[in-house]
Amino acid sequence: MTSTTNDPAIQPTWPHVVTACRAVGLNAAGAKPVRIADNAIWTLPGAIIVRITCPCRRAAAHREIITARWLADQAIPAPRPWLPMAVDLPENRAATFWHQLPDHTxxxxxxxxxxxxxxxxxxxxxxxxxxxxxxxxxxxxxxxxxxxxxxxxxxxxxxxxxxxxxxxxxxxxxxxxxxxxxxxxxxxxxxxxxxxxxxxxxxxxxxxxxxxxxxxxxxxxxxxxxxxxxxxxxxxxxxxxxxxxxxxxxxxxxxxxxxxxxxxxxxxxxxxxxxxxxxxxxxxxxxxRGLNGQRPWTWTAVPHPPGIPSPVV
The missing domain is CATH 3.90.1200.10 (Aminoglycoside phosphotransferase (APH), C-terminal lobe)
Incomplete structure (x- = not known):
């Protein structure tokens, strides 16, 4: 894959995907964006998911790996790390690598x-x-x-x-x-x-x-x-x-x-x-601000582009 998309939310995350993959010996070619929000989630060939944090979330990424191992020990279903540690990136970001889940909704x-x-x-x-x-x-x-x-x-x-x-x-x-x-x-x-x-x-x-x-x-x-x-x-x-x-x-x-x-x-x-x-x-x-009457209000889903619209967030 090359960074050719015009989506401004995707472009800044692609270089971090490349850097993170090189750091662990993976080839980022063929990576596809799954969800770009606070964290940028990409899928890699070989059923691997890479998550790029937003700036200043490096510590949370390292803690997330520990949390995933803890949940596995407690038999709570959650994604399992593909790599047992986070990869530090510029801007106090980090990348984490995960085993991709089966097809899901x-x-x-x-x-x-x-x-x-x-x-x-x-x-x-x-x-x-x-x-x-x-x-x-x-x-x-x-x-x-x-x-x-x-x-x-x-x-x-x-x-x-x-x-x-x-x-x-x-x-x-x-x-x-x-x-x-x-x-x-x-x-x-x-x-x-x-x-x-x-x-x-x-x-x-x-x-x-x-x-x-x-x-x-x-x-x-x-x-x-x-x-x-x-x-x-x-x-x-x-x-x-x-x-x-x-x-x-x-x-x-x-x-x-x-x-x-x-x-x-x-x-x-x-x-x-x-x-x-x-x-x-x-x-x-x-x-x-109280300008649209009483709850419940009608709020339209704000999707995580690219991809299909998500539930209302």
Missing amino acids: VGRCKDVATLLRQLHRLPAPGHLPFLVNPAREARARLEADQRSVIIPITDMTWLTSYADDLADAWDSLEDGVAHTPVHGDAWAGNVARTADGQAYLLDLDSVAVGPPEWDLTSTAVKVSTTGTLSLVEYEQFVSAYGGYDVRTYDGFEVMRRVRELLMTTFAIQTAADHPHTTDEARHRIACL
Whole structure:
């Protein structure tokens, strides 16, 4: 493969794929992009996946390899490393290499619940950090996008203040159930389901120790925020998890708003390289600002180009 695509999201990652492959004795010829988002995922000949982190995520990549080995020891289905270490790259990036999963589709909500139930029951291993306040992650994304001409400065100013308020509210949350290992971004798009019904937990770089309610909120917002999940499906999710409905948690409203903010900042980031998603980013901001009525709102999927549209993120 050569870097001939006009997709601006793909071009910056290709040199890192070449560098990482050379470092481990692989030929990058024939590599194909699978998903370009916070991490750039490429498939290589020989059923190998290479993941290139975004800048400043090198430590998370090294920790992800350790997490994958730990999950294997705990018999939780997840991708297995092809290489037992991450490869350091410029810009504080890293590359990790994985065995490619069998052909699969996006997981179901019941799959998410089943995997989370297994994960949340495990004792926390020593290598996992504590979950960083996710509202501060959203704030950092906004800081990176401050010079964007896509979003009006008035909206960016409001979003920054909103993120600060949510960060303070998160720090004041009272505990619900005991803290456990958490995935950090547990939704159907981060679960793969193969033809035989086996589900795999993907994207392990955000696994940490924190409130399990945070993982459960990612599915609950599909009912209360985006309206993309029916109550029947959500009840099946709750049942598969073990009966705990996160909406009964006193801190759910704060967690829901933080998740909505992260989904919005992701749309803003995507619009920077893919202007056709600008309207969706602006629509989500208007929803957060109370300009589009009450929840649930209609949010359109922001896909991970290239590839087919993904579930709503």
